[in-house]
Amino acid sequence: MNKEIIIPVKIAFPPIVDQNCKILLLGTMPGDRSLRLQQYYGHTGNHFWKLIYSLFKQPVDPDYEARKQFLLDHGIALWDVLESCTCEGSLDSNIKSEKVNDFFAFYRQYPALTEIFFDSKKAAHFYLKYVKESKDKNYHLLPSPSGANATKTFEQKLEQWKELLLYIK
Template identity: 80%
Template sequence: MNDPIIPPLKTAFPPIVDQNCKVLLLGTMPGDRSLSLQQYYGHAGNHFWKLIYTLFQQPVEADYEARKRFLLNHGIALWDVLESCTCEGSLDSNIKNEVVNDFAAFYQQYPAITEIFFDSRKAEQFYLKHVKKSEDKNYHLLPSPSRANASKTFEQKLELWKELLPYVKL
């Protein structure tokens, strides 16, 4: 008798955040490559870092610690909606058994955050399912930076990601 294959439990990273952040960018859960590198958006094919740096007309830095400082210097926090889940592969559509991060405690610790940007529809769906919207926050949906989102070119994604600019430190 064959036992069913249970997808691996995946655990997200702690947030990149400080008290100066007004913007929170929310993904769903790091993909396999990001988890193996222990870096947000670690897959070379993901447009996230290129989008962020292009918004500020800067070349992408290779050093991950420099990338994290770059976000914070512009008042941008980065986190994922989910704390953990089971997922075969890296596609959000495969996520099961999700456990959401503690947003009530997070927002209490970082009260300056007022702008919430979801970087995929799935991140938004999980957030709305488990967290709900708060009246003291504004919510925005951006196109996924993933290469799996092939319906938009980099330039089309960049145009939509410009919605961040009024809320960040330039």
């Protein structure tokens, strides 16, 4: 007898954003550990927070609420391209039945967001598949902060992530 495997739908987090943000950092969908913790980039093997704080030569704050405020204090918004999907495990390559966030409404609400940074090729792929590029936005691709992305060292990733500093007030 064939058993059907049911994979639950994953729902992304609301954005971290305010009216002063100019930069939008986009991931694909939070991984399982992040979803359990209810924190963006909650997996300790992910370099996201270390990269962000290293840009400003600061140690990572252990408090999640403080980390969110740190982003906002530097004009950086954080969200995911997908609102929901099914995904066995945490790898972007396993994503199916994806539903994209409503970027049209989001950009109307936050018009100062002009620099859009994708932190993975898969995030850029889904965005460009479902959301048309806008002439009033500039798009940038960063190397994935995932610890599973072993093609670059932390220092190599940081060098490329320094592009964010060009747009920070």
